[in-house]
Amino acid sequence: MDFVWILVAFLCGFVVKQVGMPPLVGYLLAGFGLNAVGMEPDSVLNRLADLGITLMLFTIGLKLNVKALLKTEVWATSVLHTSLWTLLLVGVVSLLGWLGISHYLEIPWQTQALIGFALSFSSTVCVIKMLEEASELKARHGKIVVGILVIQDIVAVIFLVASTGKIPSIMAFGLLGLWLLKPMLHRLVSRVGHDELLPLLGFFLALGGSELFSLVHMKGDLGALLIGVLLASHSKSVEIYKALMGFKDLFLIGFFLSIGFTALPTLDMALPVLLLTSLLIVKFGLFFVLMLKFKISGRTSYLSALALTNFSEFGLIVAHLSVDNGWLSNDWLVILAVSMSLSFVLSTAVYRRAHHIYARRKEQINRYERPGAHSTYETPVQAEVLILGMGRVGKGAYRAMEAEYGNRICGVESDPERIAYLKSKGLNVVVGDADDMEFWESIGAARNDIRLVMMALPAQLEMKSTLEMLRLSGYTGKISAVARYDDECQELIDLGVDVVFNYYLEVGAGFAAESRHLLEEPAPEPEPANA
Template identity: 40%
Template sequence: MVEAVWIVFAFMTGLVVKMVGLPPLVGYLLAGFAIGAIGSRIGLPAESSDMLAHLAHLGVLLLLFTVGLKLKLRNLVRPEVIGGGLLHFLISCLLFMPGIWLLLDVDWYSSLMLAIALSFSSTVLAAKVLEGKRELRAFHGRVAIGILIVQDLIALLVMSIASGQSPSAWAFVIFGIPLLRPVLYRLLDASGHDELLVLLGLLLALVVGGQGFEFVGLSSELGALAFGALLANHKRAGELSQSLWSIKEIFLVGFFLQIGIGGLPDAQAWMFALAMIVLLPLKGMLFFFLLIIFKLRARSAFLSSLSLTNYSEFGLIVASVVLPQWLIPLALTVALSFVVSAPLNRLAHPLYEKMSRRLLPMERECFHPDEQPVSLGDAQILIVGMGRTGTAAYDFLKPRDIPMIGLDSDPVKVSKHVTDGRNVVFADAEDQLLWKNMEAPGLRYVILAANDVEAKVIAARKLRKYGFQGVIVSHSMHTDHAAAITEAGANHTYETMSEAGVGLAGHVFALEQEKS
């Protein structure tokens, strides 16, 4: 059974790399190359890769659909997104093309196509890493995803021109897609919370978005992303994304396996890939300086750039259309860039803390779109993270007329809270300069309600480091996370599920007391 081999290899290598502190996806890449190396010896049929390619494609579509669910299009129409994406593409092509032409002795057309393929960054890897750290909606996450979408649109245009194919006349129908929003909202409302909700997500991502766009001669990836973005403003978009989580993760394992399973690289492919990995830091540095030019703070520019410091699966798609003979070297290059990029992104915030002294002087002396607050005014209570938990805490405390303020790294969420009458400002709890420069003379209590445990650990540690003597309270989903937050400086860390159980029992006891 072919699927059994994939599952065994993926699980074993994923477990091994996780035990040494690397993300499991690195193990899935290694599993793909291992299967490619010994597949014929263990009797894998040749058509197994076609099945895997199909599963991988479904995983990519679901990932892009869930990314779309978390996007607000008005955040993409920003100078740093459009300008950064286009300028990086042009400069990368100008830098890569002459070197490839001279060193590899290929014609100018192949040099140009290779340069274009190498200029893109991985939407799959960046989205997965940012989603895993719950940073898709943070400012730097939005910038990174926005640039990736710009790159993906460029890739689709390049493939259309290079292949000589053009969209059908029906492609203009996609401009009427926004008219479907009321219908889709009604379907989402009517789908409930069980399997119908999952089926609706699969229908929109794979059938209507994916297959529908292919039918009119457009990219299925673009279709999945578009239909996700169409639902992004719905109140149940987050629930829909969560319902698709497990299915998407399983299919994405197939994507990472597929990269290595197509064939074994020869010595020339290894030399090409290693040379491109040596040049990989230049790609990240170019992103960093471009974002600095567009007035981002050093921290946001660094975190966005690190997410984009890799090579793209879209490069493989471009190669499959115009340069099939370069597919294996490019696949190896993409795989090695994932091996380098994934662990670096996992350590992104500690890396910035170590490098901040060198990076901060590079900031421009002007307004930054991600400017942090420097004063909390007369606030006595600070709530870090204004999701469901933070909002509930804010609304519970508001009638007591205690000066209070909330912080959140999602600009759209901040804007909504302000519209609803809450005192909330944009800030990223993982930014060390936030806590170092903040003026809060009346602050007595801090409630850590952010989703990411790393954000709560950093916030607690920095608050204590810079002299806060008040009470820090946090919630946590897991015992080990609670221990880490408490060790960082929190006075009390409550496990969410346990407290929910205690609360329910308390209500029962109160009802019994009323009866007696």
């Protein structure tokens, strides 16, 4: 059984990737396919799914700024959206049930409200994978989205406690003392080194936090999230994050497969599934309008709302609970599972084109902004070289060219906190999103002075989007980029990049270039032997 579902997951993921869709769509199809042929999920699959979600919450914590949760646009948007969406869905389902559209819609208003509440949540798993793929967790809209997802998780915990009657143990108050352990955890991480002990420590802390919360009858995933938050300010948090990325993505395959094993749909379920899926447009609209009301720019509101336009796995938890309590029929569990799966497919497909859509429709999107909300960008003055992405690679390239070009070289970074740090170090940098058409338009005439754009961006998808923005803005200068693999290098060259640096292969050449001068120096004279 273990081999079969791994094989089917790989084949389905491989096939959908060839047609330009993310592999998770294939994993969803694999789960439904295995269920259709009569296979049953085993405990290993469920354990992998739970482990993947725990690791994901831990890695979210490593990048989470707690202060972001306290911002009005985060918690108020989340609370208001849940309330308005629930009321709206009750109204729609009541009307269609009264019209006799489908017998599945003829349910009490209390049940309608429960379904609406469950579907108001967005999928943490799906959204985080989309943001990671586009390297947008640190962007303005990425931070807002993650904050809203965390608020939704907290609301979910409160609901589950209230509905199941499982009151947290009195010992749960002791969890407040975890903050006192922060200095000890930081010292432990500092001394663990950089080898296999680092990911092992990450596993221990993620699972340990989960088990600790479970012991006091709290949702274990929140424990993993909190431990990650405690380590977020440590200099090794990014290293731990990268060390766990591969494990997390592998284990989350179990989660997507397990959705397909929930139940199989029948033909008469098609109408309620299509109804719920079509309401995703309303979900997007609610998020978009609410964020605009809180004076968030049109682009940030659009990207945040688009990322959140899907249904959450929390809906299945609520459905299971409702079936057990006799509030819902088992058929509704299938309807919610299929609707959630379709929302994943649509969300990931549309979000991959999000920046292209914005570039084409920015006037229509921004017309609803409140005064003063529109994002403005600094213009690089007299810059001949732009370095997009000021991480370790971008910063290293800047330092290497600084002596020759001085202020004619300028870095571009989307994270305001990193911009402030780089400016404090004396670097010539500006805030800007490389895949935002408005950034390139804001440069205006200064774009004619730019001779070279160096893309030191961490994600292939982001570089492809940036290349499209450069083309649409009329840029005609040279372009260079970094990549990790030969096929990525070739893809960028085919898209018009002049030079691609494969830093996995060419770091050796750079090392040799830095060391070659040592051979040109005369060898030291041997010391005379003692008489």
